Amino acid sequence: MGTRGASSAEHFLRAGYAVIFFHREESLKPFSRKFVNLFADIEVIDGKAICTAPGITEAVTEQHKYKDDLCMVPFVTIDDYLHLLEKLCALLANHGRLALLYLAAAVSDFYISQDKMPTHKIQSSDGDLNLSLSVVPKKLGSVISSLVPEAFTISFKLETDESILIKKARGALEKYGHELVIGNVLQMRKRKVVFVELAAAEPIELSDNEVNAGVEIETRIVEELVKKHSVFIENH
């Protein structure tokens, strides 16, 4: 899957402008994410299966409109993800500052390496279980600095404790040398984020009216990023 995804992404990149969207195989995806249980909304009328979910015709039409611009690349394991990221960054390199990396995938913090996996099912009759998980190697920094040092790179930092968010976000900026961390707090993530740079922290927040009207914070994030990326390109 990974390899096929990467060739497809390569094709898209060579063909011109494209959004390449890495996603966990089972994650919610653009356009379809509000339609996770469509089977319940299908009625058979005159022998045809008609989907009656509100908004479905608009979502399918919208997806169709962008099908030549959006390349979906699925991954399963952390190794797949890092391999794909490296491959795509190599292809993006000659786009210089025009390239934008939006690293929103929540890559696991911990994992159990293949050589520590048991061969057989763990028996509950053996009593309580102690699991040792290793920290996932932080390869982001080397990928960015060696492959796409000129790109506009955005990563995410999610915390549950708001008091450490800005500090952790700045720590990532210092470690990886990229442009921006979008910080969010689990409980508030659908209505508030903070754009963290080394010298500034700018909150983006929806008003009650916007929340009630169904405005999504992602729309606001993307608008802001388009502006910031334009400034970033011009400043060079």
Place this chain on the structure above:
Amino acid sequence: MGTRGASSAEHFLRAGYAVIFFHREESLKPFSRKFVNLFADIEVIDGKAICTAPGITEAVTEQHKYKDDLCMVPFVTIDDYLHLLEKLCALLANHGRLALLYLAAAVSDFYISQDKMPTHKIQSSDGDLNLSLSVVPKKLGSVISSLVPEAFTISFKLETDESILIKKARGALEKYGHELVIGNVLQMRKRKVVFVELAAAEPIELSDNEVNAGVEIETRIVEELVKKHSVFIENH
């Protein structure tokens, strides 16, 4: 969700014959389980969203046919599951040997109890992670023997190591005092299972021709169980 599910199940039970189907909220479900990504199969034709997935009209029609017999009860946590099981068993009790419990839900073997949960996100900067998981209390035996001692009760035992399967299955029969364990081996589970009783172990296996023709082993399992349940009722 749990409480609403239980009231609905209670209504179905009082209304007469019913299949009550406990399932994890996110599990594949009867009828819809082959249609997990329907969004990709929807085309907008003349302003209508038409689903073109092969077999969809048949599956929706089939589900509709059974909608008054099948009660779906979702659960999320192991506590929800055990609570629902207890509540439903209490309602089933006066059906005596006519009741059949088919305990196919893969309930977790291990868990982290609420009081051991961290308040905040675990930081990967603190290094490797050691997790201590407790064995889930085995309440099955007490539920069966105290609430539905007369019911025909079937549980499942999945192993990856075939050599311990029969022994583990008999261990469960001795511990819980129920009628049958359906044993399966992970790698072979779609074509072979073993019906394990204290005095017998009877394999149910699909032939190559059946596998190629798309026969599913669940069909065979249900046919066998209907026969065994009839004998069980008559023998009383």
